[in-house]
Amino acid sequence: MIGQILRISFRAIWAQKVRSILTMLGVIIGVAAVIALVSLGNGAQQSITSHIQSLGSNLIDVNVGYNPFAAGPSSSTASTPATPPPPLTQNQVSQLGLTKGIVAAAPVMSGNATLAVGDNTLSSPLDGTSSAYASILQYHLAEGRFLSPLDVDAANPVIVLGSGDAATLFGSTDPVGDIVTVNGVPLHVIGVLAAKPTAAGENPNDFAVIPWTTYNQIFGDNGITTVDLSAAKTANVTSVVDRLDDKLLNWLGSSQDFTVTAQSQILSTLSAVNKVTTYLLGGVASISLIVGGIGIMNIMLVSVTERTREIGIRKAVGASTRDILLQFLVEALVLSGLGGLIGVAGGVAFSHVIAKLLQSTAIVSVPMTIVAFAFALAVGLVFGLWPATRAALMRPAAALRVD
Amino acid sequence: MDLADSADLEDNMSTLLALEHISKSYPMANQDVPVLQDITFTVNEGEFVTIMGPSGSGKTTLMHILGCLDVPTEGHYRFHDKDLAHLSEMQLTRVRREHIGFVFQNFNLLTTLNALENVTLPLIYQRLSRHEQQRRAREALARVGLEHRLTYRPNQLSGGQQQRVAIARALVTRPPLILADEPTGNLDSQTGLEVLQLFQELSQEGHTIVMITHDRDVAKWGHRILEIKDGRIVADREVNR
Numbered sequence: 001m002i003g004q005i006l007r008i009s010f011r012a013i014w015a016q017k018v019r020s021i022l023t024m025l026g027v028i029i030g031v032a033a034v035i036a037l038v039s040l041g042n043g044a045q046q047s048i049t050s051h052i053q054s055l056g057s058n059l060i061d062v063n064v065g066y067n068p069f070a071a072g073p074s075s076s077t078a079s080t081p082a083t084p085p086p087p088l089t090q091n092q093v094s095q096l097g098l099t100k101g102i103v104a105a106a107p108v109m110s111g112n113a114t115l116a117v118g119d120n121t122l123s124s125p126l127d128g129t130s131s132a133y134a135s136i137l138q139y140h141l142a143e144g145r146f147l148s149p150l151d152v153d154a155a156n157p158v159i160v161l162g163s164g165d166a167a168t169l170f171g172s173t174d175p176v177g178d179i180v181t182v183n184g185v186p187l188h189v190i191g192v193l194a195a196k197p198t199a200a201g202e203n204p205n206d207f208a209v210i211p212w213t214t215y216n217q218i219f220g221d222n223g224i225t226t227v228d229l230s231a232a233k234t235a236n237v238t239s240v241v242d243r244l245d246d247k248l249l250n251w252l253g254s255s256q257d258f259t260v261t262a263q264s265q266i267l268s269t270l271s272a273v274n275k276v277t278t279y280l281l282g283g284v285a286s287i288s289l290i291v292g293g294i295g296i297m298n299i300m301l302v303s304v305t306e307r308t309r310e311i312g313i314r315k316a317v318g319a320s321t322r323d324i325l326l327q328f329l330v331e332a333l334v335l336s337g338l339g340g341l342i343g344v345a346g347g348v349a350f351s352h353v354i355a356k357l358l359q360s361t362a363i364v365s366v367p368m369t370i371v372a373f374a375f376a377l378a379v380g381l382v383f384g385l386w387p388a389t390r391a392a393l394m395r396p397a398a399a400l401r402v403d
Numbered sequence: 404m405d406l407a408d409s410a411d412l413e414d415n416m417s418t419l420l421a422l423e424h425i426s427k428s429y430p431m432a433n434q435d436v437p438v439l440q441d442i443t444f445t446v447n448e449g450e451f452v453t454i455m456g457p458s459g460s461g462k463t464t465l466m467h468i469l470g471c472l473d474v475p476t477e478g479h480y481r482f483h484d485k486d487l488a489h490l491s492e493m494q495l496t497r498v499r500r501e502h503i504g505f506v507f508q509n510f511n512l513l514t515t516l517n518a519l520e521n522v523t524l525p526l527i528y529q530r531l532s533r534h535e536q537q538r539r540a541r542e543a544l545a546r547v548g549l550e551h552r553l554t555y556r557p558n559q560l561s562g563g564q565q566q567r568v569a570i571a572r573a574l575v576t577r578p579p580l581i582l583a584d585e586p587t588g589n590l591d592s593q594t595g596l597e598v599l600q601l602f603q604e605l606s607q608e609g610h611t612i613v614m615i616t617h618d619r620d621v622a623k624w625g626h627r628i629l630e631i632k633d634g635r636i637v638a639d640r641e642v643n644r
Contacts, residue, residue, distance in 0.1 A: 001530060011515055202560050220587075236424070309511070310513055312511075314511060314513075314524070315496070316472060316499060316505045316511075317499070317505065318499050318500030318501075318528035319528050320493060320494070321492060321496070323528055324413050381622065395473070396473070397464075397472040400467075400472065400511070
C-alpha cells in the first residue's frame with residue numbers, strides 16, 4: 001500500500017517536473033546552506049584548534065609592558081604610564097620557571113632580520129631564545145642539534161633554521177655546518193627544525209632561532225619582555241597562571257604592567273566563540289528551510305485545488321479520508337525529502353569548493369547532516385499537513401462536480 | 404450465467420436497495436433550495452433501471468445519494484437492508500469501496516495512469532495483493548474487450564475505449580450495484596450503442612445497473628424507467644419488449 005502511494009507520489013511529482021524542482025529549491029538551498037555553513041565552521045574550528053595545539057596547548061606567555069585592559073588599580077591616571085615597566089632579569093626568568101606547575105621557561109626576543117647565504121637573501125622572523133624553546137613550542141629537529149645552554153651563556157654565533165627558511169636558503173642541500181649571515185653577522189647553522197603543519201593561514205616554519213645573548217649582540221640589549229613557559233601536562237592552568245600573576249605583581253607593582261596568557265584558555269574561548277558563530281549561522285540558514293516549507297505548502301495547496309476532480313474520482317472508487325490524507329502527505333514528504341537529499345549533496349560539494357577557495361578545511365558532520373535532512377522532512381510533514389487535510393476532507397459529490 | 408438462470412433469478416428477486424422519502428436540499432443564499440423531494444422507490448437485485456429526466460431535474464444528485472457520494476437531508480436509504488442515510492464518512496467509504504461501481508459521463512479516468520492502472524485503482528483501496536490486483540484488472544479489461552490496450556493512457560484511447568476502461572474499473576470489484584451517469588453523453592451514437600450493448604450484456608450476466616440519462620432512446624435500454632422532474636419521481640414503468 002505505502003509502496004503504491006509512493007509510486008503515485010513520484011508520478012505526480014514527475015508530471016510537474018519544473019514546478020516540483022522550483023518547489024524543492026527552497027528546501028535544497030536551506031539544507032545545503034545549513035550543511036555548508038556548519039561544515040566550514042567545524043573546519044575553521046579544527047584548524048584553530050590544531051594551530052594552537054601545534055604551538056603547545058600547555059603554552060603560557062608572559063609579556064611585560066603596559067596593558068590598559070588588565071583588571072586592578074591603575075598605576076597612573078594617564079592613558080599610558082610615564083615610565084614603561086622594567087624588563088625582567090635572567091634571574092626572574094629562572095624564578096618564573098621554578099613556579100609550581102611550570103616545567104620550562106625561555107625568554108623570547110622577536111624581530112625580523114635579513115638572512116643571507118651568498119646572493120640568496122631572505123627577510124625572515126627571528127627569535128632570540130634559550131635551549132628550552134624547542135620543548136616549550138614543541139619543535140622537533142630534522143637535522144643537527146638545537147641551542148644548548150652553553151650556546152646561550154657564551155653567546156655563540158649559531159643559528160637553528162625553521163624548515164621553511166632552510167628550504168628557501170639552501171634548497172634541498174643540508175644546511176648544517178654552513179654559514180648564514182644575519183643582518184651581516186655570520187652564524188653557523190647547527191640544526192634545522194622539522195616542519196609543522198600549516199594552520200589558519202600561518203606558517204610556523206618560516207623563521208629562525210638564535211641564542212638570546214647573540215640576539216642582543218646583533219640588535220642591542222632591550223631586556224627580556226617576553227617569556228614562553230610550558231605548564232606540566234597535569235597542571236591546572238588557571239592556578240598556574242594565578243601563581244605567575246602573583247610573582248609578576250610582586251616584582252612590577254601593577255597588574256597593568258604585564259600580561260599572562262595561557263594558550264589553553266585562548267583555545268577554549270576561541271572554540272566557544274566559533275561554536276556559537278557556527279550554530280548561529282546554521283540557525284539562520286535553517287530559517288530558509290522554513291521558507292522552503294512554506295513554498296511546499298503553497299504548491300501543495302495549488303495542487304490540491306487543481307486535482308479536486310482526481311480526489312473526487314479516488315473517493316468514488318473507494319479511497320478513504322485517510323487514504324487521501326496519506327497520499328498528499330507522502331507527496332509533500334517526497335518533495336521535501338528529495339529536496340533534502342539534493343541539498344545534502346549540494347551542501348557537501350559546496351562546502352568543499354568554498355573550503356578549497358578559502359584554503360580552509362570543511363568537516364561535514366554526519367549527525368548535523370542527519371539533523372538537517374530530518375528537519376527538511378519535518379518541514380515537509382508540517383507544511384504538507386494542511387493541504388493534505390483539505391484534500392482529505394473534500395466532499396466526494398462536490399469534488400466530482402468541479403470541472 | 405445464461406438467460407435461463409437470470410430469468411430464474413428474477414423469480415426470487417430480492418430487494419437490493421430502497422429509497423424512502425428521500426429529500427435533499429442545498430443551502431444557497433441563506434435559503435434551502437430543494438433538489439430532491441420525497442423520492443421513494445426500490446431496486447431489486449439483477450434489475451436494469453434507468454432514471455430519466457431533463458437537466459436540472461436532480462438526477463445527478465440522486466445518483467450521488469445512491470452512490471453514497473452524498474447524504475440525503477431527509478429520508479432513509481436502505482442497501483441490503485442496512486440504513487445508509489446517517490452513516491459516517493468512513494462507513495460510506497466502505498460501502499462505495501465494496502458495493503458500488505461508478506461509470507461517469509466524462510469517463511473520469513486519471514490521465515496520469517494507464518488503462519491497467521486506472522482499473523487497478525479501486526483494488527488498491529481494497530488492499531488486495533499486487534498479484535490479485537493485476538489478475539482481476541486484466542480480467543475486467545478483457546471483459547470489456549481492451550486486453551490489448553493495457554498500457555495505453557486515456558489520451559491515447561478513443562472515447563468509447565475510455566468509457567470501456569471506466570466500465571472495467573466499475574466491474575473490477577464485482578460490486579452488487581453499478582451506477583452509470585449519462586455513460587453515452589460524451590460519445591457519438593455508434594460508440595454509444597456499443598457501450599449500451601455492453602451494459603445490456605452485463606445486465607444479462609446478473610449485474611444490477613442503475614443508469615441515469617436525459618435521453619428517452621437510451622432510457623429504453625433499461626427494464627424499467629423512472630422519470631424524474633423537478634426533484635420528484637413522476638413515472639415508474641416497466642419497459643415493454
